[in-house]
Amino acid sequence: MITFHDFSYAYPTSEAPVLHGVDLRIRPGRFHGLVGPSGSGKSTLAFAAAGFIPHAQGGEHTGSVTVDERIVADTPLPELVTRVGLVQQDPFNQISGARFSVREELAFGLENLGVEHAEMRHRVAEVLELLRIEHLADRSPYELSGGQQQVVAVGSMLVMRPEALILDEPTSQLDPAGSRMVVESLAAIRESGMTVLLIEHKLELLADHADELHVLVDGRIVAEGEPGRILTDARMAGWGLGATRFTTAAAEARRDGLWEQDRRLPVTLDAAAEGFRGVLEGKAGA
């Protein structure tokens, strides 16, 4: 479990804190999503959960972040990497450059930890299978598409068997085909029962995957709850956030009497289809 306890933080060059009194619980086996407008502090929060703040970035903080009761600020980074994996936006920057094949790239972090060879091979094979990238095992990481590289970056975190995986806008630099690959791997990770925090601007992705959403605005958590409730919250526009296409379509249809007044607005394709089917069947039967 990753827990933020009244955590505030300012970078060494910040004039004002970037995070303000953040209280947050990332619970074991749950898929959490973090949304917020640009510059609200989402990546900063991810760095704090993974220990890069304060270990690599310095700066000033109050309150604490704990990972399984260990205070992140007091735990050495090499110990934290086996507990919290962080996948960032640009897949290219996450490839070590030290290895010739995807298989070796995946083993790289384990080699550094001194994991024995048989165990290393086992974990690499397991991750190749989970992410359905066995066919890429002997390819050079540099020959891969952006989407494939990002899935390999996810894999290089998963081989460490962290308790939690944080993904910071993992599809933002990818084309639609690359995004699809990463989204498919998210589904596999979700099924594996791993603890996940996904930072994402694409609300539909969160609606499809997350159990719980947290909204960060100006460094403060302003709302938390299940995606269906948060993504249809009337305050979304005021927070600088949009709505899913399904919510917008149903809200417009409701003005024309084509969405039941007391039916919740949808955030997924399935919920939208169900609502519209209900209206059409009602009209056909009338």
Ligand SMILES: Nc1ncnc2c1ncn2[C@@H]1O[C@H](COP(=O)(O)OP(=O)(O)OP(=O)(O)O)[C@@H](O)[C@H]1O
């Ligand atoms: N290394 C740094 N030093 C000083 N200020 C920083 C640093 N990194 C980020 N900031 C500032 O901290 C604030 C929050 O940035 P952060 O990248 O965490 O936001 P974000 O919500 O992830 O944004 P985006 O959605 O655009 O990625 C911004 O005002 C940013 O300029």
